[in-house]
Amino acid sequence: WNTVSQAPAEAFTKDLTFPDNSLYAARASFRIQDIPARLMLVTEQLYGQRIFCNGCELGGSRQYLDKEEPYAAYDITALVRIGENTVVATGRSDTIVRSYAAPFVRLEGDFLLSDANELTAPHAVTCVGDxxxxxxxxxxxxxxxxxxxxxxxxxxxxxxxxxxxxxxxxxxxxxxxxxxxxxxxxxxxxxxxxxxxxxxxxxxxxxxxxxxxxxxxxxxxxxxxxxxxxxxxxxxxx
Missing domain, CATH: 2.60.120.260 (Galactose-binding domain-like)
Incomplete structure (x- = not known):
């Protein structure tokens, strides 16, 4: 995450069932040189979480990779663009379970990283030979x-x-x-x-x-x- 903002729940809204919880807003960005054929965003599926890619709220498949840790995987191929892209997550961190921690995010798919750490599509490389x-x-x-x-x-x-x-x-x-x-x-x-x-x-x-x-x-x-x-x-x- 580039930035993470946290505050007591009352700072965001007064209509909360669990006033002891803390709300968070986290933002991450990444740059793309070539649009990959497949690009997935994987994140924790936390209670009350909302996640956005380039301003579009995500909804999609939910995969349980671990019995105690639910994950969600979203196909964001159609949402990304050449240049800078942003991911924003908002939600409520349970003070007892997560101690105000923001969820992790991970990109998976068919891409390589350039020297400038920008996502680029895989490409064939010609080697010396016949x-x-x-x-x-x-x-x-x-x-x-x-x-x-x-x-x-x-x-x-x-x-x-x-x-x-x-x-x-x-x-x-x-x-x-x-x-x-x-x-x-x-x-x-x-x-x-x-x-x-x-x-x-x-x-x-x-x-x-x-x-x-x-x-x-x-x-x-x-x-x-x-x-x-x-x-x-x-x-x-x-």
């Missing part, structure tokens, strides 16, 4: 390139690729690392004398979103297109 598995069939997934290098005389210290996509490098079947942008340079440490196989897996991934489009781009933009853009140059560094 575009063809994410509803973008124009991207063709992963293409693999293999080369063999002879290290009997001297071994390179690194390898550099020129490409516009994501590259994962394996040396003799063992993963070395992954690069999603320039510089595409991988260290080649500890190569013993002999022939070694290098495999580069090139994938069209979220890296393509840097140009702000999910459609195939021109050749000068080195994009995924119908296939990953591929490797245009390989350079061994000594």
């Amino acid at each position: 575009w063809t598995q994410m509803g973008y069939p124009q991207y063709g997934g992963t293409g693999s390139y293999e080369i063999e290098i002879d290290c009997r005389e001297s071994a390179p210290s690194a390898i550099r690729f020129a490409t516009g996509d994501t590259v994962a490098l394996l040396v003799d079947g063992q993963p070395v690392g992954t690069k999603i942008g320039e510089p595409y340079i991988f260290p080649l440490e500890g190569l013993a004398g002999g022939v070694h196989t290098l495999r580069a897996d090139v994938t069209g991934t979220l890296h393509n979103l840097y140009f702000g489009t999910a459609a195939p781009r021109g050749k000068d933009q080195l994009n995924g297109g119908t296939l990953p853009s591929g490797i245009t140059r390989v350079e061994l560094l000594y």
Whole structure:
């Protein structure tokens, strides 16, 4: 609750059956970025309580979640709006049972909280991976390139690729690392004398979103297109 006001019953009205009780008026507010598909307000069902959401008095299902503590759940999806929303509860707290305590309120439903603690609707998040598995069939997934290098005389210290996509490098079947942008340079440490196989897996991934489009781009933009853009140059560094 943002504010809770309490006073002896006589301060609110003179026509009370139990003059020893105290009346309360409590107000809470919350902000919404996106209207959730379902939003419920759960509160204690206290004697003489009235509860309002954005000025509309609530009435609805009553659920007993505990034998000794009655609860009420209200669907407030149609009552909330983008921006600030308010909940107000008024009623009478039994001095013997509740010692003037205002009821709790809780929001439940299909929503997330933003960094600013505002309610926002759940949304799908695209993760790095194969575009063809994410509803973008124009991207063709992963293409693999293999080369063999002879290290009997001297071994390179690194390898550099020129490409516009994501590259994962394996040396003799063992993963070395992954690069999603320039510089595409991988260290080649500890190569013993002999022939070694290098495999580069090139994938069209979220890296393509840097140009702000999910459609195939021109050749000068080195994009995924119908296939990953591929490797245009390989350079061994000594």
